[in-house]
Amino acid sequence: MENSEKRLTIKDLAEDDRPREKMERKGASSLSDAELIAILLRVGNASETAVDVAQRLLGQVNNSLNELARLSLHQLTRIKGIGRTKAITILAALELGRRRNAEGPINRERIFSSRSVIDLFQPVLADLPHEEFWVLLLNKSNRIIERVKVSQGGVGGTVVDPKLVLKHAVERLASAVIVVHNHPSGNPQPSDKDIALTEKLKNAAQLFDITLLDHVIVTDGECYSFADNGKM
Template identity: 35%
Template sequence: MPRVPADAARPASSRSPADARASAQRLERLGAEVLGSHELLALLIGPHTACGAPQLANDLLEAYGSLRGLSRAPAVELVRRHGLGRVAARRVVAALGLARRAASEALVRGARLATSQQIFEAYHLLLRDLAKERFLTVLVDGKNRVIGEVVVSEGILTASLVHPREVFTPALRAAAAGMVLVHNHPSGDPDPSPEDHEVTRRLVAVGDLVGIRVLDHVVIGDGRYVSFLERGWLPS
């Protein structure tokens, strides 16, 4: 039977600095799994003289609704709107960012790409909550084994922002045989826009010229994805 985190029994606002010390000791002895989200967040925040870390952790989770909601907040917002110190805000943002990356490290160097689902599973948690579109390429060798990843741009996806030079120069340096294009839609809807289709068409054409195949373009939304390869949309 799963253990219930101790902080589930009473609100964070009623816990004292002594409770915070007890949480830290339990973390050392038993691991993070036995602590509730409020306790872990309070430990990240550290000492906070204004209202106490447990109270502030509770306020943050109430304000954003969940850890996922909190993970979307930039450090400057946590400082200005919620009174965190700059160091504490950076710790919180960094920890939540690391958690996303830890859950998205499925594509290790040498892993063989076989399906679009692999791309989705590897990048979904990393990309789904970003406020801006991020465009990246996954580079593979002649046997579709991963040899690298390149973040090409951040912002609204346009043909001018995603220039073939920025896409293919790293691929040529890595001696890649192919690549998968990946980007997210912050709206959560992965259906490609006309601009997505135009960028894909342009990059496929350049790839044919330089001998680096564009194998797929995977657009990631909230809990689902669209694959140009699976839909038959890749230009031939």
């Protein structure tokens, strides 16, 4: 005999209506407030899916996340379909959002010139006995999103795959990149391979509407900037 008390789950929805799958396909911003809460709830009750319960919950707080955040654990558990575990999960998510807002915007360092890049990388790369190749990912304001080591080689060089450089840039939605590597020999002048790689990276980046702003070669003394030397 079928259990009439079986809880409806998100899997009971048509695939296009499942919040988790929708989030994977289109990103979190594509989901409604109810769909995001449904992901936290995971399952509904005997007559409602998690999305139904989330919609009813929001209806009781005038569809306001601010009002929802004011509810206590006791108040949440009085709502049909929301037990103690679900209520704690919702409150934890709301608290994370509150703490994020309290932190304010991320203060990302801004790159103004090759000097900014040298100051950032010379302490890291100048004394290494081997070559390393790094990419600096920047937003539209030339503020640093992230710096990533792409490859590491020997004294005479390192192999760099342009696809890997651009993979990092595309994944982090960078608007511009600066590539950096060191010359353990102390000679800051670019080799023919450095020049060819720079041109290849520049052309490849343009296909993704990403700007290669500079290629900086770091040593423990003088450094070299392709941009400062009119090579970009």
